[in-house]
Amino acid sequence: MFGQVNIEFILSASVFLLTLTFISFTIVDIFPNFHNEAANDILKAKAFQASELLIMDEGDWSADLEDVKRIGLSTGDMHILNKSKILALNNCDKAEYNEIKKLLGLTYEYDFILNITEINFTGSSSESWECKPSVVSLITKKFWIKRLVVIDDGADRKIAKLQIVVY
Numbered sequence: 411m412f413g414q415v416n417i418e419f420i421l422s423a424s425v426f427l428l429t430l431t432f433i434s435f436t437i438v439d440i441f442p443n444f445h446n447e448a449a450n451d452i453l454k455a456k457a458f459q460a461s462e463l464l465i466m467d468e469g470d471w472s473a474d475l476e477d478v479k480r481i482g483l484s485t486g487d488m489h490i491l492n493k494s495k496i497l498a499l500n501n502c503d504k505a506e507y508n509e510i511k512k513l514l515g516l517t518y519e520y521d522f523i524l525n526i527t528e529i530n531f532t533g534s535s536s537e538s539w540e541c542k543p544s545v546v547s548l549i550t551k552k553f554w555i556k557r558l559v560v561i562d563d564g565a566d567r568k569i570a571k572l573q574i575v576v577y
Contacts, residue, residue, distance in 0.1 A: 453520075453553035457576040460514045460522060461555045465489055465572065471498075476506075481513035485562050491570070493563035496526055500539040507543055516576070521547070523575040528561065528568050552577040 466489075469482030483491040483499075502510060516522060523542040530536035556573045 450551070450553070453551065453576055456516060456520060457522075457553045457555040457574055460516065460576060461557055461572065461574050463514060464524075464574070465491070465557060465559060469495070471495060476509065478509075478513060481510060489558070490560045490562050490567070491526075491572075493561050496539050496561065499524065499541045502541040504544055507541060510541060521577055523573075525573045525575075526559070526561075526570055527573075528570045529558075547577060550577045 463481065464483045466484055467480065467482030468484050468486050470479040471482075483495045485492045499506075499510065510524075511520075511522060514522065521543050523540070523546065525538065525540045525542075527538040528536040552575050554573060554575050556571060559570050559572050561568050561570045
């Protein structure tokens, strides 16, 4: 009697082990997808936060970019940007880029590209302003936010596209 195993026990143990193995492999396969989705959601949130800050906030500006305490390109009205603030950000150097990155609330592991382009309905060339790092990664995951804004230069208002890329 000792040492004998009937066929029902062997079959039930095999089914149990196969089920346990299937569940384990399924769980291990799902976790990388959750991590990638979470990383994409973080990029999306950072990009949206930066675009909201630039578009909706006036900031605390002085004449020089180095003395800016809070970044924001707005004139005080929603979606209307001040052209002199945009010109101050244009073609930023490495020190200015790092300061702007800090003011946007981006930590060291994130970078951004800011591009503002006037939309010209006549077909002629339009103005464009850009602030980006000296080296742009081609393989890193990126998230783009594109928003329509109005640029106010005091005398005239023009429609523009603000595009911010966070990676």
